[in-house]
Amino acid sequence: MTNPRSKRITLAVTGSISAYKAADLTSALGKLGYEVHVLMTEAATAFITPLTLQVLSKNPVHLDVMEEKIAEQINHIELAKQTDLFLVLPASANTIAKLAHGMADNMVTSLALALPEEAIKVVAPAMNTKMYDNPLTQRNLATLKELGYREIEPKSALLACGDIGRGALADIPHVIEIIEEIFHAP
Template identity: 45%
Template sequence: MSFDLSVTSSKKIILAVTGGIAAYKSAILVRRLKDFGFDVRVVMTRGAQAFITPLTFQALSGHPVHTELLDAEAESGMGHIELARWADLLLVAPASCDILAKFACGLADDLLSTLYLATNAPVWVAPATNQQMWAAPATQRNLKTLVEDGVHVIMPASGSQACGDVGLGRMPEPEDLAYQVMEYFHKQQRAIAEKFGLLAGKRVVITAGPTREAIDPVRYISNHSTGKMGFALAAACYAAGAKVTLISGPVSLDTPNGVKRLKVSSAIQMLDESMQMLDKGCDIFIATAAVADYRVAEVAEHKIKKAGDELAVSLIKNPDIVATIAQQEKRPFMVGFAAETRNIEEYAAGKLVAKKLDMIACNDVSRADIGFASDENAMIVFFADQYHMEKRELEKASKQDIAQQLVEAISDAINQEQQPV
């Protein structure tokens, strides 16, 4: 599963570290959060500094570490109130029994407990403690109070502890914590997109990648498509609030976060899945897949042995998936793609009309800088006459940026269609 890091690149996290041997895991946690694109600032209690130095966190986060409530140098820049306002999330990991008690009682005798009272950001705590201290009635009362106050408690893991005991109390692994934080912000963004996104509530089906047409059990006919453009579009449509199903030929790409992926091999399989999705309900159909035009008439049951200098294989035409969908009675908004090597605009405009599409995006795959394997693209977009929209030229950019521009073009066309005459 791949995540869109643009969602987290603007998010700010205060990672608070309290006293405990698990503080060493917090150093790894900073690194993982940074890998996900978060801006991280670290707050350390005095107990935490007995286990690991502030210099370690400064080097990993790229920011000075905050340790004192009444620090004249800190107050001249980012004081505790400004720090509390800065955060999108306050994550305490590890959270000691002492800090849980302070939070529950509303004490404010150090920087961290003051931040807890001063911030409007969500607060997460990842307790790390001896198994008996975790089970103590006082600790459980404090946890109940925190949950009632809206604090998100990340349950500790079970296992052997530094003290030699075995049981609940281990801080979860940094990778798991970072992943949970990432999921939280993506779900938050998703909720906004589903309500206000350009494609909010739309059901989108996208075909992507190549198809493989078997010759025998070990050989096939295919093409150079990598699926990158289709996968980028799937991510962009999901980010715009759509419910996305991606019907993909064989590619080595991670499924975008939130997208349902159906894996196929041949053109016939891709058409079958597309028709099933049409029956289930589809508002927008985007055909980016490089579907093989022909397939072998008769697939050999066993591997064809080498014999002579020539091999004759009979080919028959594959169905045109996008044209077939466009002819259906319950016809969605149809978006086609034209990957050409010459007469780009002429061929694309012809396909738009011949296949009865609403919109077509074309590109020149003969260019090495924007070909099949490239991470960048440049496209020209045409619309059917009924939309009264001029063609759009999308200048060379990353496929993610091109995908976003295509989503905007689709949204503009749909809104244009819905305008009263």
């Protein structure tokens, strides 16, 4: 086990069948000593419950950009200020497009726009092969890279829809390895 860290990871879970893997990631990151705060899109809640991620992260899960529990602060702005690494996992084609075009219509996209310049931004796409390879999705990913996002590329596998190809969420141990490399890079 690695020594505890003081790094804060904001995990944004979006609408993909791979959303259930966010539970394993949240648990593993917590065991490594990272502080994990979870945001979810409405579509993500159809695949995994906020309560699961709240229990594993030991922090409230944020769903609604308009919900302000502390009157003197704006929730998504405060959360963004405290973020060391912003990870969208799984990153749906819809959320990737919204991030690439600066939309701010939910908790995930609003916080993304409020991130400080020094915050590390990472997307881990998960979708059907045709959606991932679509020129629009590839253009949106290229735009995100130009804006400083890193991509944890999906793997080729048998997908939930029955197709075989690139689009499956990267394995969670691989994602953790990349996070560790990011935080320990010279």
